[in-house]
Amino acid sequence: MSREAGPVVARTRAELAAARAGMSGTVGVVMTMGALHEGHARLLRTAREQADHVVMTLFVNPLQFGPNEDFDRYPRTFDRDLEIAAAEGVDVVFTPTPAEMYPNGEPAVRVNPGPVGELLEGASRPGFFHGVLTVVCKLLHLTRADIAYFGEKDYQQLTLIRTMVRDLDLGVEICGVPTVREPGGLALSSRNRYLSPAERETALALSRALRAGAVAAENGEDALAAARKELEQTAVLDVDYVVLTDPELGPPPEHGPARLLIAARVGTTRLIDNAPVEIH
Ligand code: PAF
Numbered sequence: 001m002s003r004e005a006g007p008v009v010a011r012t013r014a015e016l017a018a019a020r021a022g023m024s025g026t027v028g029v030v031m032t033m034g035a036l037h038e039g040h041a042r043l044l045r046t047a048r049e050q051a052d053h054v055v056m057t058l059f060v061n062p063l064q065f066g067p068n069e070d071f072d073r074y075p076r077t078f079d080r081d082l083e084i085a086a087a088e089g090v091d092v093v094f095t096p097t098p099a100e101m102y103p104n105g106e107p108a109v110r111v112n113p114g115p116v117g118e119l120l121e122g123a124s125r126p127g128f129f130h131g132v133l134t135v136v137c138k139l140l141h142l143t144r145a146d147i148a149y150f151g152e153k154d155y156q157q158l159t160l161i162r163t164m165v166r167d168l169d170l171g172v173e174i175c176g177v178p179t180v181r182e183p184g185g186l187a188l189s190s191r192n193r194y195l196s197p198a199e200r201e202t203a204l205a206l207s208r209a210l211r212a213g214a215v216a217a218e219n220g221e222d223a224l225a226a227a228r229k230e231l232e233q234t235a236v237l238d239v240d241y242v243v244l245t246d247p248e249l250g251p252p253p254e255h256g257p258a259r260l261l262i263a264a265r266v267g268t269t270r271l272i273d274n275a276p277v278e279i280h
Contacts, residue, residue: 004076006082006083006085006086006090007082007085007086007090007091007092007093008091008092008094009092009093009095010093010094011094011095011096011100012061012096012100013096013100013142014144016055016094016142017142019055019092019275020055020092020143023052023053023091025051025052026046026050026051026053026147026195027051027052027053027054027055027143027144027145027146027147028050028053028054028055028079028145028146028147028148029047029054029055029056029057029139029140029143029145029147029148029149029227030044030047030054030055030056030057030090030148030149031056031057031059031135031136031139031148031150032056032057032058032081033058033059033060033061033074033173033190034060034076034077034078034081034190035074035075035076035190035193036077036080036081036084036085036190037180037188037189037190037192038180038188039151039187040048040083040151041087041088041178041186041188042177042178043149043150043151044056044084044085044088044089044090044149046149046175046177047139047149048088048089048090050175052149053074053091053092053120053149054089054090054091055092055093055145056085056092056093056094056111057093057095057143058081058093058094059094059095059096059101059135059139060074061135062098062131063102063106063107063110063130063134064127064129064132065125065131066086066125066126066128067084069125070191070194070218074190075190075193079242094142094143095204101135102134103137105256107134110130110133110134111137111164111168112128113129113132113133113160113163113164114131114160114163115185116156116249117129117133117160117161118132119249120227120243120261120263121156121157121206121263121272122239122248124240124263129157129160130190132157132160132161133160133161133274136164137164138167140170143211146171146172146173147172147173147174147175148161148173148174149175149177150174150175150176150177151176151177151178151180152177152178152179152274153179153180153187153188153189153274155249155259155274156249156261156262157175158174158176159248159249167271179273179274181207184204184207185204185208185211186200186203186204186206186207187207187273189271191269191271194267194268194269195267196267199266199267199269202234202236202237203266203271205231205233205234205264206231206262206264206271206273207273208230209227209228209231209242209262210227210262210273211273211275212227212229213225213226213227213244213260213275214260214275214276217258217277217278217279217280218280219254219279219280220252220253220254220258223244223258223260223277223279224242224243224244224260227260227262228242231262235266236266237266238264238265238266239262239264240263240265241261241262241263242260242261243260243261244258244260244261244277245258245259245261246258247259247276247279248257252279253279254279255279255280256278256279257276257277257278257279258276258277258278259275259276259277260274260275260276260277261273261274262274
């Protein structure tokens, strides 16, 4: 365990447990895979405002990457991440190795995300949500957090984590934090750094489509049609899905709050975005 001008850096479960034992009052956790950006900073700030202590986990979880995905090239920027954690007043950064996290190798028992985990991201990335929920469940146990903060940018992930906590009685509060966007509308994501300047321009179509959908929300079909029209105007975008759901990812309502979700590939980078829509 080391204190490097800021947070305590815990690399093992024992170091985390020792740091956690010294905390009284509420503990907020922000789980990350590193490559921090302003979206993570917003999560950390929210945790700092609401909880007495803030633990940040930094772990690139191999379980949630498919064989042809970007686990090896996922950006790893530890020193910069630690600076951001320090600036946001994080108390402890837990950054285990895969062997520390999974001492018996890949876990034989994993959290099953259920039917919602097979849709959308789950359909494109088989096993993804089993990997996410398994690591989130383990990190909730290891940190013994009272409140956990997740970005709305990964809306399906947030929804499934809420369901897991409810269905498995995990006894932790889940707080969703709104997406942070660049001035042009692009949702912040660690994977944005894969985009070339031209691809960044192309990627703006996602947030434009969400805005178009929200404006056209006289009914669900109009909202979807407006979003699709906007995306079709950007030929180099390879759209995976554009869907309208209720806020729990069920069938869209006739009236009231709904969610518009988009996934598309720009070059080799897969991007997702979503926004609330009020159906009139
Ligand atoms: O959203 C992420 O960065 C990851 O899915 C999470 C929640 C840290 C689990 O590895």
